[in-house]
Amino acid sequence: MFEFLSLNFAVAGGLLASVPFVLHLLRKTPARTVPFTVVRFLKETLPKTTRRSSPEHWPLMLLRILAVILLGMAFSRPFQRVSIEQDDDVQTGQRVAVLIDSSASMRRDGIRDQVLQKFRSLADSLSNDDVLSVSMYSSAVSALISAEEWLQTPLDSRSALLQRIDELWDPDWSSTETATAMLASAEELSRETxxxxxxxxxxxxxxxxxxxxxxxxxxxxxxxxxNVRIELQVVQADPIGNAGISLLRENNSDRVRITNAGDSTRSQFRLQPFDSAGQPLGNPITVDIAPGQRRTVSLPSTGQTTAAGVELLDDPHPFDNVIDLPTAETPVRVIGHLGSTDPNDSDQMRYYLQRALDGDETLLPQLADLQTADGTIVPPPRETRLIIVTAAPSEQAVRSLESALESGRNLLIALDSVEMATAVQQLLPAGCEVTEADVDDYAMFTAPDLEAPLLRPFADARFSDFSSIRIWKHRRISLAADSEQQLRVLVRFDSGDPAIVEYSGTGGGRVFLSMTGWHPNDSQWALSSRFPPLLNRLLELSWPNESELQILEVGSTLSPEDFADADWTLTRPDESTVSADQLSADSSEASLPRTLVLDQPGRWRLTMPASTGTQEVEFLVNVSAAESRTEPLPAGQLQALGLSADVAAIEGDPGSTAESATQKARLNAEALESRQKIWRLFLLAAMACLIAEAILSRRIEQRQSIAEPAV
Amino acid sequence: MSAELMNPSVIMAIRSLELRARLIVDGFRTGLNRSNRHGFSVEFSEYRQYTRGDDPRFLDWKLFARTDRSYIRLFEDETNLRCNILLDVSRSMTFQSLDWSKWSYASTLAASLAWLLNRQGDAVGLTLYDDHIREVVPARYRPGHFRRLLVTMERAAAGQLTDTAGALRDAAERLQKRGLVILISDLLSPAEELQDSLRSLRGCGHDVVVMQVLDPAEVSLSFSEPVRFEDLETAVQIHADPDTIRADYTARMTEHNRQLQQECEAAGAIFRQFQTDQPLELCLAEFLQARREFR
Structure with missing residues (x-):
């Protein structure tokens, strides 16, 4: 016999089934008026009563009743309670895969004991035939005990194997990717034979x-x-509730967002900034946040001393209560310019340079002319690390550029004429010769060296096409045979001549030499969508440390070679270090990009050599804000996502055992119903009834229309 | 002959009244003697080669001068039959239980009769009436007259009440020359009303043929369930269960028709009843039979 998950629909279907019966008993007074000619020959009869003792068209009525009943039964989600027959002749062990959450939120008090206790009780319930594997997951899955290891371990040694979990399982700082871990494990389990x-x-x-x-x-x-069943065992922290803090950085101002979990019992917290030695700075500020709410607050002023971080006080679970703050403000990026001083002359390269730089809202560059309108040369400001030359400089200016190059500054020289090349001859590669190229119609950029740091942002195939830029005029550079090894051709013209070359200056600064300008007289380069990103990249290369200050989450990956070529050292928050050599030794595939996972919250520092000594790039790594939302999801969440699960009762939950037993029975019934899908048969039968009803009623209607003339 | 009769549903599906009439008459005439009687009159018909015995007055001398051959000019014989068709256009004629109404059937019948008579060279007139005379087309025999009759019938709008006796009285007063009067109507008004008018028409020397057109549903009351009947002309409504009253109704209808026939016979008129599901050729045959009875 069938059982029903929603019996109400079956009852409603049964009640509604009487409706067709009553309707077939009823016979309304004819409302139809028929025009006729000899009404005077007709004898008036009283309208018939509205009730009949026997139903009319009983096959039609039976079909309608049946359709209503079947629909009601389909909606009531029927299932058959069947027991799974077990074959005693074959081995009937279970294959159990255990996934233990090791995300940052599992660091809360009281959780570790519960996890180990639940795991032990699970291990105790296993029979000798069962096969066990244990993994832990946060943002990634890592195996603790594999099924092969379990099978190879003798029965008497398995308890020792299980003891390893106490040592191996340790929550990290990463976020929780439960769905990814579950799907990966279930897929592996499903395929496993x-x-x-x-x-x-x-x-x-x-x-x-x-x-x-x-x-x-x-x-x-x-x-x-x-073929994979889920069993969810939920652990809960003691005490419940949590508040977390995360850093927001917008327009160079720091603000923090405090998240109070929905099950939190507190609503008042304090924010305490601290210095690099961990000592409190000033008085804490009090913040009120209702459970389940978030609030963004500006950091309190700490006077002269810069705060190295801020801590959230009064929260019972401290794992997400400390964040580090950027220690230095981003300096103003001043770019020196040597060339036309008129910012509004659209025939000059400065006009386009200014507009491209004005659009950069993240690096906020400023263009400073190094030559006044009367030709006086101004020394570059101290903070200038990039100088762009767009016109032939005077001898004094060339000397100034040479000294800038010696002090490690970068130069971008756009040659707009052969005369300019002659003027900056000292800055060009030794032995080269520059002549005016003979351009037929127009020239194009081709063969960009996408491995070069300047063009690396264009490595994606969507951005690597430079051929749309048309160049009317350019210069041709003949390089000395031995100078090819000292410089790098970044882009060539379609004639094969170098278009942009990069080489080291005398003092360590880099020179980027363009053989054409971006002003209308030379090319359409300034109008191209490649121009602003190229300038931006030039700025990033000139100000590497400030430009790469990043705020990341634990679990993010870092490729140090994006910042430094070969020699670098990465210092973790716990002061342990990783160097390029160590990573190369660990990496089995030399060709693969070498990446590091930022697995700890705190301040990571990437140190690399530079012309001015060493440069340092700072990464602030915080615990994911999602980890602070620690209120447990409802037990039926997996069902809401379309899965069936036997959910273990949450310990400490006020729900009684009887209630959980009822819930479990309900879930079993749902699982059976979901697997059997008997409702589809009922629905099909109801549809068949309705089709038969439609055919039958059509025939009756046709029969009546034949018997009764249409007037 | 009955096997060759055309199904009325085929005929009535044709929209053109003229085509319907020609189809019926042509089909009806197939196999009959179709020789046209030629006489000598004012209406030229065709030429025929002169043979001995022909009246030399009718030789065409101009043609003889041109061709050197003798031809006799033939003329349409003068008609002496004047036929007037009285057609009922009252609202009751719009009733239909088939795909066509009594009016469609009656007008097709009238057009067929007109075409039949027209081809015989008789003059045909038409009078449309409901409770008064709506339109009169005098009897003529001339080119284009048949089309005029058709147009008159095609543009006729349904009228209101019926006064057949009044129409017959009007015809008696109006028709000076003797001739044939064909009345086509459903004749559902009381039979006794017709008696005087029929007699006065006969008194004027007219031959009268009464053709009653009824719908099959009017004869057998073929409704299956109780409905509210509304009179087409008077808008009177009554509830009736056809199963209960069918016997009574058919008895009344039979009695009414019997009285009609009696009245017609008493007045010297010929009565014929047709139902709209009958082949129209049958009506023509009945008409010719009625004509023979007059002779």
């Missing part, structure tokens, strides 16, 4: 705090393997 006989059931046990920031959305769109 048992090596030693049949497996009765494949179970994925997830031990987690099932916090709000668990990122389960992916489960909704993914197909869950049918």
């Amino acid at each position: 048992s090596g030693s006989g049949a497996v009765r059931e494949k179970v994925l046990v997830v031990i987690t705090d099932f916090q709000n920031g668990s990122r389960l959305q992916q489960l909704q769109s993914a197909a869950w393997p049918e």
Whole structure:
């Protein structure tokens, strides 16, 4: 017999089934008026009563009643409670895969004991035939005990194997990617074939705090393997509740966002800035946030001393209560310019340079003319690290440029004529000769060296096409045979001549030499969408440390070679270091990009050699804000995402055991109903009834219309 | 002959009244003697080669001068039959249980009769009436007259009440020359009303043929469930269960038709009843049979 998940619909269907019966008994007074000719020959009869003792068109009525009943039963989600027959002849062990959450939120008090306790009780319930594997997950999955290891371990040694979990499982600082981990494990479990006989059931046990920031959305769109059952075991921190802090950086001003979890019992917290030695700076400020709410606050002023970080006080779980702050403000980037001083002359390169730089809102560059209108040369400001030359400089200016190059500054020289090349001859590669090129119609940029630091942002195939830029005039440079090794041709013209070359200056600064200008007289380069990003990249290369200050989350990956060529050292927040050599030794594939996972919150520092000594790039790595949302998700969340799960009762939950037993029975019934899908049969039968009803009623109607003339 | 009769549904599906009439008459005449009687009159018909015995007055001398051959000029014989068709256009004629109404059937019948008579060279007139005379086309025999009759019938709008006796009285007063009067109507008004007018028409020397056109549903009351009947002309409504009153109704209708026939026979008129599902050729045959009875 069938059982129903929503019996109400079946009852409603039964009640509604009487409606067709009553309707077929009723016979309304004819409302139809028929025009006729000899009404005087007709004898008036009284309208018939509205009730009949027997229903009219009983096959039609039966079909309608049946359709209503079947629809009601389909909506009531029927299922058959069947027991799974077990074959005693084959091995009936379970394949159990355990996933233990090791995200930052699992660092809260009281959780570790619960995790280990739940794992032990799970291990105790295993039979000798069962196969176990244990993994832990946060932003990635890592195996603790593999199934092969379990099978190879003798029965009497397995308890020792399980003891390893106490040591191996340790929460990290990463965010929780529960859906990704579950899907990956379930897929692996589903594909796995048992090596030693049949497996009765494949179970994925997830031990987690099932916090709000668990990122389960992916489960909704993914197909869950049918042969894998989920068992969710939820642990809860003691005390419950949590508040977290994260850094927001907008327009060079620092603000922090405080998130109070929905199950938090507190609503008042304090913010305490501290210095680089960890000593409190000034008095803390009090912040009120209701449970489940977020609030963004500006940091309190700390006087002369710069705050190295800020800590959230009065929160019972401190794992997400400290963030580091940027120690230095981003300096103003002053770019020296040597050439036309008229900012409004659209025939000059300065006009386009100014507009391209004005659009850069993140680096906020400023253009400073190094030559006044009367020709006086001004020494470059101290903070200038890039000088752009767009017209032939005077001898004095060339000397100034040479000294700038010696002090490590970068130069961009755009040759707009052969005369200019003659003027800056000292700055050009030795032995080169510059002549005016003979351009037929127009020339194009080709063969960009996308490995070069300047053009690396264009490495993506979508951005690497420079051929749309048309060049009317350019200069041709003949390089000395031995100078090819000292310089790098970044882009060539379609004639094969170098268009942009990069080489080291006398003092360590880099020179980028363009053989054409970006003003209308020479090319359409300034109008191209490649021009502003190229300038931006030039700025990034000239101010590497400030420009790369980044605020990242734990779990982010870092490729140090984006910042330094070969020799670098990365210092972790705990002062341990990783160098380029160590990473090369660890990396099995030399060709693969070498990346590091930022696995700790705090201040990471990338140190690299520079012309001025060493340069340092700072990365502020914080715990993911999602980890602060620690309120547990409702037990039915997996069902809401389309999965069935046997959810263990949350310990400490006021819900009684009886309630949880009822809930479990309900979930089992739902799982059976979901698997059997008997409602589809009922729906099909109802549709068949309705089709038959339509055909039958059509025939009756036709019969009546034949018997009754149409007037 | 009945096997060759055309199904009325085929005929009535044709929109053109003229085409319907020609189709019916041509089909009806197939196999009959179709020789046209030629006489000598004012209406020229065609030439025929002179043979001995022909009246030399009718030789065409101009043609003889041009061709050197003798031809006799033939003329349409003068007609002496004047036929007037009285057609009922009252609202009751719009009733239909088939795909066509009584009016469509009656007008097709009238057009067929007109075409039949026209081809015989008789003059045909038409009178449309409901509770008064709506339109009169005098009996003529001339080119274009048949088309005029058709146009008159095609543009006729449904009228209101019926006064057949009044129409017959009007015809008796109006028709000076003796001739044939064909009345086409459903004749659902009381039969006794017709008696005097029929007799006065006969008194004027007219031959009268009464053709009653009824819908099959009017004869058998073929409705299956109780409905509210509304009179087309008077808008009177009554509830009736056809199953209950069918026997009574058919008895009344039979009695009414019997009285009609009696009245017609008493007045010397010929009565014929047609139902709209009958082939129209049958009506023509009945008409010719009625004509023979007059002779």
